Amino acid sequence: MGKKYYEEHKDEDDECIKEITAAVLRIKEISEDIMQKKGGKACPKCGALVKDGSKFCSACGEKIDDIFEE
Numbered sequence: 001m002g003k004k005y006y007e008e009h010k011d012e013d014d015e016c017i018k019e020i021t022a023a024v025l026r027i028k029e030i031s032e033d034i035m036q037k038k039g040g041k042a043c044p045k046c047g048a049l050v051k052d053g054s055k056f057c058s059a060c061g062e063k064i065d066d067i068f069e070e
């Protein structure tokens with residue numbers, strides 16, 4: 001099963017699609033956990049590591065200062 005299949009069928013009520021969706025969310029959680037351990041967070045736009053206190057993403061320039069609020 002490829003990415004194209006997933007993109008076309010992700011809205012369907014299918015066990016395989018649910019499993020993939022869950023896996024994608026899990027990967028995202030793990031990624032965010034790694035970002036926090038490195039002292040930053042994932043850019044909401046491109047997913048690159050943004051150091052704590054940075055106002056803009058160094059990769060894409062997205063303004064990200066508000067994501068550091070608790």
Ligand SMILES: [Zn+2]
Nearest residue numbers: 043046057060
């Ligand atoms: Zn970015």
